[in-house]
Amino acid sequence: MEVKNLYPFVFTIIVTGIILGVAVITFYNFGHAVKDSTVLLNESVTMTAGAGTTANDDVTAIAGVSNLTGEVFQNTNMDNGSINFTLGGNIEVATELNEAVLLVNYTYLRDTAGTDMVDNMETAITPIATTWIPLIVTIAALAIVLLLVIRSFGAHGRK
Numbered sequence: 001m002e003v004k005n006l007y008p009f010v011f012t013i014i015v016t017g018i019i020l021g022v023a024v025i026t027f028y029n030f031g032h033a034v035k036d037s038t039v040l041l042n043e044s045v046t047m048t049a050g051a052g053t054t055a056n057d058d059v060t061a062i063a064g065v066s067n068l069t070g071e072v073f074q075n076t077n078m079d080n081g082s083i084n085f086t087l088g089g090n091i092e093v094a095t096e097l098n099e100a101v102l103l104v105n106y107t108y109l110r111d112t113a114g115t116d117m118v119d120n121m122e123t124a125i126t127p128i129a130t131t132w133i134p135l136i137v138t139i140a141a142l143a144i145v146l147l148l149v150i151r152s153f154g155a156h157g158r159k
Contacts, residue, residue: 006144013137020129024122031118035109039063042103051092052102058109066103 035058045052111119 009140013133013140017129017133020125020133024125024129027118027122027125031115031122032109034112034114034118036112037107038110039105039107041105043106045102045104047100047102054104054106054108056108056110059106060109061107063105063107065105068101068103 037060040054040056043054045054
């Protein structure tokens with residue numbers, strides 16, 4: 001293989017990587033778009049030092065928080081700083097709401113069959129980008145070096 005023949009090989013590897021990258025991003029966005037908005041009522045969340053985590057991620061809203069006796073601490077308006085939450089389902093409460101177990105009503109994006117299918121495709125594609133493409137590039141580079149070494153010895157042996 002000569003240097004002038006490397007361009008098509010390198011171009012093919014780069015285009016393949018770009019196509020795989022775009023495919024993974026597209027699958028991720030499609031999978032996120034097909035999730036169902038679901039309301040979960042009265043999930044028990046154990047609070048430690050004012051923080052706890054829901055059983056589900058992709059939390060979009062918290063409708064209410066109460067203690068086990070039913071006393072509602074906050075309802076519908078969670079933007080006043082007393083209750084903060086993240087998409088990962090992490091909840092932080094003000095110190096006056098710090099109890100051992102709170103019942104939380106929240107809305108989250110539930111996985112669907114379409115989401116599972118997209119996750120499976122992402123799982124199948126990932127080894128190509130992380131294992132096979134670097135392996136192919138490494139083997140090609142080693143083959144080029146080996147060819148150059150063999151040619152250099154071959155040229156010296158003919159003198």
